[in-house]
Amino acid sequence: MNDLSHLKGTTVLVTGANGFIGSHLVDSLLSLDCNVHCLVRNSSNLRWLSSSKIQFHYVDLADPDFKIPNLPSIGFVFHCAGLTKARNRDEYFDINSRVCTTLYEQCFAYKESIKGIVHLSSLAAAGPGKDGVLVDEATTLNPITFYGQSKKAGEEVALKYSASLPVKVIRPPVVYGPREENLYTFFKLVKKGWGLQIGRSSKKLSLIYVADLVRAMMEVCDPRFSQKKTYFVTDGETYSWQEVAKTAADKMNVSIKALKIPESILVPIAIFFETLAIFSAKPALFDRQRMIDIRQSCWTASSENFFRDFDFTPQFKLTTGLACTLDWYVQQKWL
Numbered sequence: 001m002n003d004l005s006h007l008k009g010t011t012v013l014v015t016g017a018n019g020f021i022g023s024h025l026v027d028s029l030l031s032l033d034c035n036v037h038c039l040v041r042n043s044s045n046l047r048w049l050s051s052s053k054i055q056f057h058y059v060d061l062a063d064p065d066f067k068i069p070n071l072p073s074i075g076f077v078f079h080c081a082g083l084t085k086a087r088n089r090d091e092y093f094d095i096n097s098r099v100c101t102t103l104y105e106q107c108f109a110y111k112e113s114i115k116g117i118v119h120l121s122s123l124a125a126a127g128p129g130k131d132g133v134l135v136d137e138a139t140t141l142n143p144i145t146f147y148g149q150s151k152k153a154g155e156e157v158a159l160k161y162s163a164s165l166p167v168k169v170i171r172p173p174v175v176y177g178p179r180e181e182n183l184y185t186f187f188k189l190v191k192k193g194w195g196l197q198i199g200r201s202s203k204k205l206s207l208i209y210v211a212d213l214v215r216a217m218m219e220v221c222d223p224r225f226s227q228k229k230t231y232f233v234t235d236g237e238t239y240s241w242q243e244v245a246k247t248a249a250d251k252m253n254v255s256i257k258a259l260k261i262p263e264s265i266l267v268p269i270a271i272f273f274e275t276l277a278i279f280s281a282k283p284a285l286f287d288r289q290r291m292i293d294i295r296q297s298c299w300t301a302s303s304e305n306f307f308r309d310f311d312f313t314p315q316f317k318l319t320t321g322l323a324c325t326l327d328w329y330v331q332q333k334w335l
């Protein structure tokens with residue numbers, strides 16, 4: 001494993017710093033004595049960013065003319081901001097793609113000092129696997145949702161700038177860990193004795209525990225390592241949703257029954273939530289885009305290239321990662 005000496009004591013800019021992944025990254029960067037500059041907006045909830053060492057810059061990336069802070073130098077940039085839920089296609093593309101051009105264009109001003117830029121993309125940019133085959137870096141990208149298409153468009157911007165800036169693209173699958181609020185709903189059901197199963201029982205997925213992802217993001221920008229530009233990072237396993245539910249249930253000492261939801265009722269449910277969302281400024285809790293995701297049988301990727309090029313071994317598999325996650329939910333009284 002890399003000693004992360006390339007990062008120690010450097011000046012780092014983090015977008016999406018208050019989010020689930022960004023906030024864990026900030027904690028790790030602080031532990032390396034980095035000078036951490038966080039881009040957040042006035043409305044951002046800063047509950048996970050309590051260190052007095054953090055320097056905040058209030059910037060709304062939705063502003064087409066947003067400016068990154070004027071600093072004497074920047075060593076590394078981690079672009080974690082993104083929209084995983086939006087009201088429409090344009091909103092996804094604005095934040096997940098257009099922002100990248102505005103951001104990386106301004107990075108040119110720091111071209112002399114920047115040693116690495118990590119662009120956080122997603123397995124969704126590549127699309128689902130077919131017939132049980134794991135997606136890898138050689139797979140032709142085939143995103144199937146607005147989210148995935150906007151993440152692919154963001155990657156294209158990042159890769160365009162990689163001709164003159166040291167940009168690396170990381171594509172995680174589903175990320176879980178403390179502070180995460182989407183899978184948390186699934187675990188709440190497990191606690192009540194239900195293992196949610198939508199459609200067929202054989203759906204497979206890749207996962208990564210947030211601490212491993214953060215470690216991978218910090219390693220991938222080491223200028224001494226690989227020249228390749230894009231990597232999938234997973235924990236190296238594939239799981240079924242039943243395995244995830246069973247592992248969580250074992251940890252919580254509950255027995256579960258399958259809560260089977262047929263795919264055929266997803267459309268009316270999605271339309272119901274989309275209709276409610278018309279009267280709200282927030283995206284729908286569930287919509288037909290999310291439904292497309294859920295219907296796929298295989299959201300799995302291979303991380304072999306990353307493991308080999310960086311001599312990387314994930315520290316958490318599902319049992320250990322879930323144990324930490326569920327303990328945290330209990331400590332926080334979320335469960």
Ligand SMILES: NC(=O)c1ccc[n+]([C@@H]2O[C@H](COP(=O)([O-])OP(=O)(O)OC[C@H]3O[C@@H](n4cnc5c(N)ncnc54)[C@H](OP(=O)(O)O)[C@@H]3O)[C@@H](O)[C@H]2O)c1
Nearest residue numbers: 016017018019020021044060061062081082122173174175
């Ligand atoms: N979580 C996963 O399973 C997963 C998997 C694959 C890829 N990813 C990617 O990882 C990245 C981070 O995801 P996450 O799970 O940490 O999501 P998250 O908790 O929702 O964090 C998203 C971050 O982006 C910021 N952001 C969104 N719109 C912004 C704007 N207009 N101006 C400034 N900041 C803005 C948010 O700030 P506010 O709090 O102010 O909204 C927040 O800090 C995303 O790019 C996502 O596509 C996530």
